[in-house]
Amino acid sequence: MVTDTRYTVRQLASIAGVSVRTLHHYDAIGLLRPPRDPSNGYRRYDHAALLRLQQILFLRELGLSLDAIRDVLDRPDFDLLAALEQHREALRERQRRLARLLDTVERTIQHLKGEIEMSSHDLFAGFSEEQQAAYEEEAARRWDEQTVRESNRRWRSYSDEKKRAILDEGRAIYTDLIAAMPEGPASPRVQDCVRRWHEHLRNFYEPALEGLLGLADLYNEDPQFNATFVKMHPDLAPFMREAVKVYVERLQGHREP
Amino acid sequence: MVTDTRYTVRQLASIAGVSVRTLHHYDAIGLLRPPRDPSNGYRRYDHAALLRLQQILFLRELGLSLDAIRDVLDRPDFDLLAALEQHREALRERQRRLARLLDTVERTIQHLKGEIEMSSHDLFAGFSEEQQAAYEEEAARRWDEQTVRESNRRWRSYSDEKKRAILDEGRAIYTDLIAAMPEGPASPRVQDCVRRWHEHLRNFYEPALEGLLGLADLYNEDPQFNATFVKMHPDLAPFMREAVKVYVERLQGHREP
DNA sequence: CTAAACCATCACGTTACGTCAGAGTCAAGC
DNA sequence: GCTTGACTCTGACGTAACGTGATGGTTTAG
Missing domain, CATH: 1.10.1660.10 (Multidrug-efflux Transporter Regulator; Chain: A; Domain 2)
Structure with a gap:
């Protein structure tokens, strides 16, 4: 049987x-x-x-x-064991890569949310007006309403006079920054510009210190932002990354020496 | 221009x-x-x-x-932001899946290393003798030499008499375990069998407590091992997992109440 | 003027199958 | 014995994002 x-x-x-x-x-x-x-x-x-x-x-x-x-x-x-050990390395590499990806995506999302304001006010030079209008309308509808409304309320609470002043200040900061570039990212003049930039951002939202770093990165990595910066000065974006890095390190040094 | x-x-x-x-x-x-x-x-x-x-x-x-x-x-x-948020979820899911995979691979590798001995002595019923010989020869060549040599030295240090006794004890443990299955995984008789199994493993290598759990898992997950257990009794592998779980929990309870 | 370098368009290969399409086979009910 | 439905088989194309030729026309440097 x-x-x-x-x-x-x-x-x-x-x-x-x-x-x-x-x-x-x-x-x-x-x-x-x-x-x-x-x-x-x-x-x-x-x-x-x-x-x-x-x-x-x-x-x-x-x-x-x-x-x-x-x-x-x-x-x-x-050869199972050897194959598995090799495979484990591949998995680890993929995991590291995934972690980096997630990090970048996460930061991009965060800053995209912050930059609903940023891109429209601080960096609107990079977009056409029609794009801008559609962009904002969509944004207000789609994104986390509380955040956006809070953020928009702050902006709208300003008088037209003040709005204009803020935008002018934004442009002035970048102009001054470019002028100060030869003195190096850690120079007092540049660092003062970064401080003004930091203040300037607070017209739109409350940026965290690490957020500044991510933002400066984004200026370099995202072609849309990068294009805007290249138009002002070809080396502005990488220069800002350096300058902001120094700025943040110094501030953190003050908080936890 | x-x-x-x-x-x-x-x-x-x-x-x-x-x-x-x-x-x-x-x-x-x-x-x-x-x-x-x-x-x-x-x-x-x-x-x-x-x-x-x-x-x-x-x-x-x-x-x-x-x-x-x-x-x-x-x-x-x-729709970049929405797309990115959706994509972020997908990435997180992939990361979770990768983590689980790595865990399984890791445990499989660990136990495969331990079971160079295990499979040849404790579970050789599942393999043909020629397979076994080739397997061991390859293993000694390929795997971390220190570990294998140490492990093999221990086994070789036993007399033929003792070797036979150990293998017999292994078979006896499973036989007794199967006989005790009706009393439930937490019953004293079964738990005594698990204790004997734990002791038995020390003839080959020094198992960590968590390693016992992973080993019992592997008996269920790996078809090669599983086939060996099914031959002895169709419910032996899942039953052992339960019994080992109880065993390990009780031991850990003693160590850190 | 010729040869190297560059351009173009097919078109198949890759991974691990999903998804038909067309045709033969089997078991069951009438 | 015949129909019907469930099952089987073998192609063969589609997927994502290109890599890798094959073949033939075009530009450019010497």
Whole structure:
């Protein structure tokens, strides 16, 4: 009395929780080749095939490619451990990359939210007016209403006179900053400009210290912002990053010496 | 005097640090379509194209698909923030998944290292002898030499008599365990078996408490191990997981009440 | 004027299958 | 014996974002 359970494709597929197509595929690439019924060409899987399939799925869960899985299962020297160790490194690298990505995305989101104001008031030179109008309208509708409303309220609370003054001040800061560039990012004149820039931002929202760094980064990384800065001066964006870095470090030094 | 710098594909490609093929591709999918020179059909990129390309690459860096990038750039309602927030969630999910994967891989590696011994002595029922021999030979060559040598030294230090006794004890433990299963995983009889199992493992290496849990998991997850356990009793592997969990919790309770 | 370098358009390869399409096969009910 | 529905088979195309030639026309430096 021999145990000779045989499964059809569909049976094995439902047992293992994969699609029939997947089994066809594994057959086609030589990963799991069942014998055929000579009379009709049907695939007949046996219990050993089920076990092998489970191994395949286990290794696939670990993220190995089907090629690698075939090597692992078919080579008698069974390089599983080495393969896994190599794979672990790849996973770690992907994780590091993901972390960096998330960080950048996160910062971009934060500053995009802050810069609903920023881009429209501080940096509107980079956008056409129609773009600007549509942009703002959409923004007010879509984004976290409290934040936006708070932020907009502050801006709207200013008189037209003051609005104009603020925008003029913004332009003046960048003009002065460019003029002071030859003296170096840590020079008193430049640092005074950065201080004014920091004050200036508070007309729109309350920036955190680290936020300043991220913002300066964004000026360099985001082509839209970067284009605006390049128009003013080709080296302005990287220069600001340096200057803001010095500025923030000094302020943090004061808070926790 | 108009600034009308024009770039050929190769020029733009080298400026932006992408391949010519990539620009062809972006043209083909309508992401970046430059006007053509009517005389020869060459692509002529202008400065605006360069800026747009930089935007594309920035968003690509964030992991957005080219489809999504096209939507972001071509729709005037500029859904970038919403897209990024959605994308952030996807990234977080991928990160969670990666973390789980790494965890499993890590545990598998650890136990595979421990189970160079385990699988050959404790669980060799699941392997053919030739497989076993090749496996061990490879293992000794490939894996961290100190660990393996230490581990092997311990095993070799035993007399043949003791070796046989250890293997017999291993089989006896599982037999007793299966017999005690009806009394439940927390029952004294079962817990005594687990204690014996724990002792038994120390014949091969020095297992950490958490390692026991991972090992019991592996008995369930890895089809090779699982197959061995199913042969002994279909419910043995999941049952052991429960029993080991109780065992470890009680021991930890003693150490830090 | 020629050869190198550059341009163009197909078009197939990559991963791990999904998704039809067309045709043969099997078991069951009438 | 025949129809019907469920199942099987083998192609073959589609996916994302290009890489990698193949083939042929164009520009440019010497």
